[in-house]
Structure formats: C-alpha cells, structure tokens
Amino acid sequence: MAEYILSIDQGTTSSRAIIFDRAGKPVATGQKEHEQILPRAGWVEHDPAEIWRNVQEVVGLALTRAHLTRHDIAAVGITNQRETAVVWDRRTGEPVYNAIVWQDTRTQEIVDRLASDGGIDRFKQIVGLPLATYFSGTKIAWILENVEGAREKADAGDLLFGTTDCWVLWNLTGGVRGGVHATDVTNASRTLFMDLQTLKWRDEILEAFGVPPSMMPEIRSSSEIYGKAESSSLLRETPIAGILGDQQAATFGQAAFQAGESKNTYGTGCFLIFNTGEQIVHSANGLLTTVGYKLGDSPAHYALEGSIAVAGSLIQWLRDQLGLISSAPEIEKLAAAVEDNGGVYIVPAFSGLFTPYWRPDARGAIVGLTRFANRNHIARAALEAVAFQTRDVLDAVNADADVALSELKVDGGMVANDALMQFQADVLGVPVVRPVVSETTALGAAYAAGLAVGFWKDLDELSANWQPDRRWEPMMDADERDRQLRLWRKAVTKSMDWVDDDVR
Ligand code: ADP
Numbered sequence: 001m002a003e004y005i006l007s008i009d010q011g012t013t014s015s016r017a018i019i020f021d022r023a024g025k026p027v028a029t030g031q032k033e034h035e036q037i038l039p040r041a042g043w044v045e046h047d048p049a050e051i052w053r054n055v056q057e058v059v060g061l062a063l064t065r066a067h068l069t070r071h072d073i074a075a076v077g078i079t080n081q082r083e084t085a086v087v088w089d090r091r092t093g094e095p096v097y098n099a100i101v102w103q104d105t106r107t108q109e110i111v112d113r114l115a116s117d118g119g120i121d122r123f124k125q126i127v128g129l130p131l132a133t134y135f136s137g138t139k140i141a142w143i144l145e146n147v148e149g150a151r152e153k154a155d156a157g158d159l160l161f162g163t164t165d166c167w168v169l170w171n172l173t174g175g176v177r178g179g180v181h182a183t184d185v186t187n188a189s190r191t192l193f194m195d196l197q198t199l200k201w202r203d204e205i206l207e208a209f210g211v212p213p214s215m216m217p218e219i220r221s222s223s224e225i226y227g228k229a230e231s232s233s234l235l236r237e238t239p240i241a242g243i244l245g246d247q248q249a250a251t252f253g254q255a256a257f258q259a260g261e262s263k264n265t266y267g268t269g270c271f272l273i274f275n276t277g278e279q280i281v282h283s284a285n286g287l288l289t290t291v292g293y294k295l296g297d298s299p300a301h302y303a304l305e306g307s308i309a310v311a312g313s314l315i316q317w318l319r320d321q322l323g324l325i326s327s328a329p330e331i332e333k334l335a336a337a338v339e340d341n342g343g344v345y346i347v348p349a350f351s352g353l354f355t356p357y358w359r360p361d362a363r364g365a366i367v368g369l370t371r372f373a374n375r376n377h378i379a380r381a382a383l384e385a386v387a388f389q390t391r392d393v394l395d396a397v398n399a400d401a402d403v404a405l406s407e408l409k410v411d412g413g414m415v416a417n418d419a420l421m422q423f424q425a426d427v428l429g430v431p432v433v434r435p436v437v438s439e440t441t442a443l444g445a446a447y448a449a450g451l452a453v454g455f456w457k458d459l460d461e462l463s464a465n466w467q468p469d470r471r472w473e474p475m476m477d478a479d480e481r482d483r484q485l486r487l488w489r490k491a492v493t494k495s496m497d498w499v500d501d502d503v504r
Pocket of ligand 1: 011012013266268313314315316328329331332412413416417
C-alpha cells in the first residue's frame, strides 16, 4: 500500500519536492534554485520552462533519496509562489513571455489607470484586494498589452493563464496532450478576478482588465483529485489531489484550521494569515481578505492576511548586493556583536510598502546613520526590520479581530534565526512558537492531497501531528518596546513619498 504523500513546493527562489509519511514527517527532499531574472529596476521574472524542468528533477531526486517509486505515493500535492503569472500557448505549451513574479512592480501604470475610475479599492468588496502591482491580474494585462501578438492569440482563444500551481498541474497531467487547466480557490483569490462569495471569476472585472475569460483556469477546491500524472512521467497515474498557495499551505501545515488561529511565515517575504472561518471579513486596517482553504464540497474558509514584500530577501540583498555576509546564517553572528542597533533603522520598501500601508510611492531607506554606525548595526537593523514589519501587521490583525492574538506560530527559512525570534517576541509582547516540522508549506499541500484520497481521515488526525519545538517569551520591558516602535514608525514615514513620475 502507498504509505507516503509527495508535495511539490514551487517557491520564489527554488522548487522542492518533499515526501511525507503518515505522521507528517519529511522523509526525503529534492531542491533546486532557479534563476532570478532582473532585467531592470522593479522587474522580476522567472523562466517557466526552467521551473517545469526543475520540478521534474526534484521529484526524481526526492523519490531516489527515499528509495521509493510512484507505487509508494498515494497522492501529490502542489503549493506555489502565489500571484506569479505565466501565460502560455495551449497548442504548443510554450510560454509567450517569462513568468512575471509577484514582487515585480512594472504594472503600476496599469494599476493607476484602473484606479482612476473608483480608486484602488474599486473591486475590494468583491475580491478582497486593493488594486496593486502585487496581484496576478495586473501582470496578465501587462503581457497582453506589451508582448507582440499576445492580444491576438488571446482573443483567438489560444492562450492560457496560470499561477505556477496551474502551470505545474497542466504540464504534469499531459500539457498539450490534454493537460488539466485548473487552479484552486486560494490561488484564484490572488488574481483580483475572483468573487469571494461565489468563488467564480467575475466577467466585468476580467473585461475591465482586458483579459478574455477563455484564458482563465477552472477554479476548483484545495483538496480533490484534479487529474492523474501523465503516463510518460515518473509519477504516472498518481492522483494530483491538493493545491494551496504557499501561505495558505503553511497555515494548513500549521494545523491552523479554525477561526482565530494564525501563523506567520518568514521566507523571501513575510506573510501573516489569520483564519476567520466561514466568514468573509473586510479589513478596516489594510489587511487583505483571501480564501484560506476549501476541502472538496465543504464551504470555503476565509482569512485576513498581512503581506510584507521584503523579509528574507533583505538578508539576500545584504549578501548579494552589499557583500556584507557570504551566507544568510552569518547575519546572526554579525548582529550579535553589538548590543543594539546603534540608532539605525532599515525600511526595506524595495517594492513599495505592502500591509498595512499600501504605499507604492515608498522606497527603501536606511535612517538614523551617524559616524558611529557600522556593519554590525546594519545587520541588526535588517533583522529588526523584519520583526517591526510583523508587529505592524499584527497590530492591524488585532484591530480587525475581536480578540487579540495571544501567541504567534511561526515558520519559514528565517525562523532558524534565534536572535530574530527572540526580538520578534520582544517587540510583539506575546510568545512566538516554532513547530518541529518547519516545512509547513509543503506539509500543508501534502495534507490537502492526503485528505482528498483518504490517506488521512480528518482534520483532527492532522492536528494531532502538530508538535511545538521551541517557544520564545517576550523579555523586553514595555518602555523600551514603545521607544523602539516609535522610532521604527518614524523611519517608515521617511521611506514614503519617494517615487515621482520620473523615478520608478
Ligand atoms: P522561500 O520559500 O520564500 O523561497 P524560505 O522559507 O526558504 O523562502 O526562506 C529563505 C529565506 O530565509 C532567504 O531569503 C534567506 O535569506 C533567509 N534566511 C535563511 N536562513 C537565515 C538565517 N539564519 N537568518 C536570517 N535569514 C535567513
């Protein structure tokens, strides 16, 4: 009998395949980074063909390392970087352009144009999102308006759109030979096109963006059999049975299934999700309303989300652009060499500020510099920036929710950093808890797939798998916390109002 679930995590920096056992423990992993294509300031692209090649390769790696074959795999789950848009030709399977990544800000003009009639909240009541470059709808519009021949092909019904879950599913299930063109409700809820109530595309919004409905994938639940891997693939005949966007997958992997539960993931960006159950809650404090998950025919669960564009990527920037460190974990030692930030604050508004500010006119700032400041202070300020941004998001969640959050479940690559986690508990004033399995994103997609094929019985069985690993208690005194927060907020104001018409 098949005793494992395979999860494909198509992330922003890499693609991973992780095989999980019944206890939700990872038994083997394959991972491969793909190129970050940065053609000019503000533009971020990936090569969809490279992504698909890497996905196939990491699946092979994981199976080999675990000494397993497809016969041991009960189902496949997919989780993905959200909002990143791929547009391809349904007849050839060739993308018409590189994938435009969620961080990419080239679509600001499209956003401004659409917002000129009704403001950035024009569709918010329906889709839960403000108009922003972040969401995939603006990226599809850009491709149709700027790639030669794309508009004609789209109008002829030859082009398909998908986020990378959809791109992987279509290829995995046969591509041009009858691939399934579908996505799940969580990914669909990040396009700007899906009605949160009906979970269907809204034709008049597609029309406002100039996107033909024929390009759009079918919207399915997060846990059901979408199709089987095609016969020529390594996974042939294995059902693909779970899809969740990465942040929703991490929430599911953290077993935050019920209203009032939440998690914060520290990866390239930082994303806090707060489950609001079957209720659609509209934020008065700059949070997004999104779908949390939907299991088969059961009602959808919704969530409020705080999205921070730059977290781990600030550490990557210190490594790659400034050469301050040669690997991400080195930041911890550098930051620990000084007692405090020396008055230095970094606001990493590289793509503007997301939650709760939504200021596309902001750009990165390092403030509070004096002759005293050194590389250690910069390192420390970078870590602190991640914690301060999370505090801003948590304040918004607490203001929207009836009850304040009493602890924060965390995951993602950066939670390996103990100093950051301690500082996070300090500036939040509530404990921070890390689970034993920190690969919660891949685990969440595995859970969704396993539930669909009866590998796991129900949510209670999954909750029983969740185990705490470490807990950080707040230790900073309240006056010091308030002082630091005051300075952070002042720093944020200094990053705003930077972009003029001729500065992009
Ligand atoms: P993603 O899934 O978005 O690709 P991950 O969850 O794998 O990201 O996290 C990777 C990020 O975490 C990278 O941006 C890296 O800079 C950062 N990171 C990894 N280890 C550390 C560390 N010890 N301290 C601080 N940041 C770290």
